[in-house]
Amino acid sequence: MGHNTYKKGDVMTTKKWAAMRGLLSFLALALLLGCSKKENTSEEQATSPAKEAKTASAPIDPATAATVSGTVTFGGAVPKPQKIDMSQDQACKGNNVSETIVADSGKLANVFVYVKDGLGDRTFDVPKEPVTLDQKGCQYHPHVLGVMTGQNIEIKNDDPTTHNIHPTPKDNREWNESQPPKAAALEKSFAREEIMLPVKCNQHPWMKMYMSVVKSPFFAVTGADGKYEIKGLPPGDYTLAFVQEKLGAQEQKVTLAAKDSKTVDIAFKQ
Amino acid sequence: MKSLSTPYNSAHHKFAVFTACSTFVLIIAGALVTSNDAGLSVPDWPTSFGSIYKIPHLVGGVKFEHTHRMIAQFVGLLTIIIAIWTWRTERRRWMKYLGIAALGTVIAQGILGGLTVLFYLPPPISSAHAALAQTFFCIAVCIALFTGPRWVEEVPRVEADAGKPSLITLTLLSIFVLYVQLIVGAMFRHHGMSWWPHVVNAPMVAVVLTWTSIRALFLYSRIEAIRRPAVIMLALLIAQLCLGFLAFVTRVAWGHDAVQPELPMVISTVAHVAVGALLLATAVVLAIQVWRHVPIAFEESIPVRSRDPVTA
Ligand code: HEM
Ligand code: HEM
Numbered sequence: 204m205g206h207n208t209y210k211k212g213d214v215m216t217t218k219k220w221a222a223m224r225g226l227l228s229f230l231a232l233a234l235l236l237g238c239s240k241k242e243n244t245s246e247e248q249a250t251s252p253a254k255e256a257k258t259a260s261a262p263i264d265p266a267t268a269a270t271v272s273g274t275v276t277f278g279g280a281v282p283k284p285q286k287i288d289m290s291q292d293q294a295c296k297g298n299n300v301s302e303t304i305v306a307d308s309g310k311l312a313n314v315f316v317y318v319k320d321g322l323g324d325r326t327f328d329v330p331k332e333p334v335t336l337d338q339k340g341c342q343y344h345p346h347v348l349g350v351m352t353g354q355n356i357e358i359k360n361d362d363p364t365t366h367n368i369h370p371t372p373k374d375n376r377e378w379n380e381s382q383p384p385k386a387a388a389l390e391k392s393f394a395r396e397e398i399m400l401p402v403k404c405n406q407h408p409w410m411k412m413y414m415s416v417v418k419s420p421f422f423a424v425t426g427a428d429g430k431y432e433i434k435g436l437p438p439g440d441y442t443l444a445f446v447q448e449k450l451g452a453q454e455q456k457v458t459l460a461a462k463d464s465k466t467v468d469i470a471f472k473q
Numbered sequence: 474m475k476s477l478s479t480p481y482n483s484a485h486h487k488f489a490v491f492t493a494c495s496t497f498v499l500i501i502a503g504a505l506v507t508s509n510d511a512g513l514s515v516p517d518w519p520t521s522f523g524s525i526y527k528i529p530h531l532v533g534g535v536k537f538e539h540t541h542r543m544i545a546q547f548v549g550l551l552t553i554i555i556a557i558w559t560w561r562t563e564r565r566r567w568m569k570y571l572g573i574a575a576l577g578t579v580i581a582q583g584i585l586g587g588l589t590v591l592f593y594l595p596p597p598i599s600s601a602h603a604a605l606a607q608t609f610f611c612i613a614v615c616i617a618l619f620t621g622p623r624w625v626e627e628v629p630r631v632e633a634d635a636g637k638p639s640l641i642t643l644t645l646l647s648i649f650v651l652y653v654q655l656i657v658g659a660m661f662r663h664h665g666m667s668w669w670p671h672v673v674n675a676p677m678v679a680v681v682l683t684w685t686s687i688r689a690l691f692l693y694s695r696i697e698a699i700r701r702p703a704v705i706m707l708a709l710l711i712a713q714l715c716l717g718f719l720a721f722v723t724r725v726a727w728g729h730d731a732v733q734p735e736l737p738m739v740i741s742t743v744a745h746v747a748v749g750a751l752l753l754a755t756a757v758v759l760a761i762q763v764w765r766h767v768p769i770a771f772e773e774s775i776p777v778r779s780r781d782p783v784t785a
Contacts, residue, residue: 285730291533292532301732303732364530365535367534371593379593380516381515381516381522404534405510406511406532408511408533409733
């Protein structure tokens with residue numbers, strides 16, 4: 204085009220420049236947006252090893268360790284689980300009901316229970332063992348997963364179809380990766396504490412799960428029987444939090460003496 | 474500017490119409506991506522699953538996202554062709570620039586589409602992508618309009634505008650309120666804003682557009698080029714209000730607990746986006762036709778520019 208324009212004088216060039224400048228400043232803006240995001244990431248990566256490097260606090264004496272356990276129930280009529288339509292992908296032959304509220308005969312599953320308060324400044328070693336998230340039948344297993352900050356999460360695809368795994372965190376770095384059938388497991392971790400961090404698949408928009416990232420190993424997820432158990436706690440005053448993806452959070456205080464074994468039951472209502 | 478007569482080029486015009494129609498299909502394809510929450514099913518860009526040309530297995534969300542990308546590439550190609558074609562054959566210099574503007578817009582739109590994928594659909598970028606999509610559609614419609622036989626060959630029937638505010642002001646106001654409606658609608662659709670600005674602005678849009686089209690019909694229904702878009706605008710407005718209501722019911726009232734995008738909410742929201750695009754384009758066409766046929770209010774602001782003969 205260049206050789207065509209020389210005739211037409213200044214009008215063209217100024218206009219062209221204006222347009223170019225417009226586009227450029229727009230791109231610059233977009234880049235800025237992008238860079239500010241990236242900065243967060245590197246900051247996060249810089250801080251997390253520092254945290255890990257801190258040595259764990261004085262070990263907890265197993266002889267005095269206490270246990271808290273209980274049952275989480277759902278009060279009132281349990282809503283009928285919604286049906287999922289998986290017909291968009293023939294490879295999906297999963298259990299096609301939603302897991303938003305799973306309450307068999309009133310026992311509420313998939314409630315994340317953790318010690319929210321009472322551990323003070325104590326720090327804990329991160330387990331070397333990863334936790335596993337499996338994609339099978341175009342659903343996530345488990346539906347709610349607890350993990351420690353910095354602990355590895357192994358993400359597997361056991362389906363004959365491609366998934367994408369997309370966590371949408373508030374305080375951690377966001378990412379989105381696809382995983383074809385038979386691909387190697389993904390190894391991921393989150394650097395910051397975040398309760399019920401949503402994870403979803405955009406290929407199969409019904410696929411949703413939640414990861415709860417905590418700094419202590421004192422957490423549990425209720426099973427189909429609504430039961431949970433948290434072992435190995437040093438004696439002390441604690442606040443337990445119970446979090447359900449739809450029904451919200453509740454807290455309960457509990458005082459544990461040495462070798463105590465206490466029961467804390469809780470009921471959720473819609 | 475119009476006086477620099479261009480012979481009607483049927484092939485060029487038909488190609489422009491085809492480009493505009495393809496863009497409309499592309500807008501529907503894009504709206505399907507958003508409504509099916511499939512925007513991130515292909516995580517990379519400019520590649521798709523690491524490849525530039527390989528077509529992935531089109532299931533689930535990928536079906537929507539990748540189809541959208543392929544249609545976008547096709548429309549990009551059409552735009553390149555029309556920009557070059559216009560540059561080489563048009564006598565009207567501003568038309569050459571319009572072709573280039575179309576090309577620039579489609580490139581920016583493609584980049585926005587890619588950026589929104591790479592940054593995980595931030596509401597401002599996704600909304601900019603939605604708004605620029607309709608802007609590009611309007612440009613494509615304009616190229617089709619300006620290359621059409623009526624525009625090129627007919628001597629416009631000019632009348633003086635006596636009304637206050639002038640009809641051209643009203644049509645420009647229509648475009649403005651529609652843009653505001655588009656932007657707040659897109660911000661809501663992409664989870665960047667509450668629903669109420671969009672719903673509160675809707676009566677405003679309804680009033681301005683009704684006022685504009687009624688005024689146009691009242692004063693200039695003899696001029697077909699004005700009557701047609703005015704009637705269409707009124708009809709589309711009514712349809713759009715109904716669709717907006719449906720979209721609200723299916724997506725906001727019933728759909729907030731849905732485990733997945735359900736068919737009624739996909740259909741109603743996609744139709745609402747598509748009719749929204751048609752409505753904006755119609756308002757732009759009406760404004761242009763009013764400017765052409767009822768030019769009084771606008772005359773003074775037309776810059777008197779020296780035109781050098783480019784007939785080489
Ligand atoms: C070049 C012409 C293009 C046009 C006219 C166009 C148009 C659109 C439209 C109308 C939407 C729907 C917005 C809404 O419903 O709110 C959309 C969504 C989308 N487009 Fe495009 N698009 C183009 C190119 C691209 C390209 C090249 C990509 C590349 C990745 C892309 C990626 C997307 C994505 C990811 C969405 C979903 C956004 C979301 O759900 O937030 N688009 N597009
Ligand atoms: C003439 C008036 C209207 C126009 C021009 C209009 C236009 C639009 C457009 C262009 C979008 C999508 C933006 C995008 O591409 O992302 C949108 C979204 C939406 N509009 Fe409207 N709208 C109008 C009236 C209404 C009314 C009256 C309602 C409801 C009572 C409504 C409810 C909605 C809803 C719920 C969405 C989001 C759909 C979703 O979440 O997927 N609109 N509107």
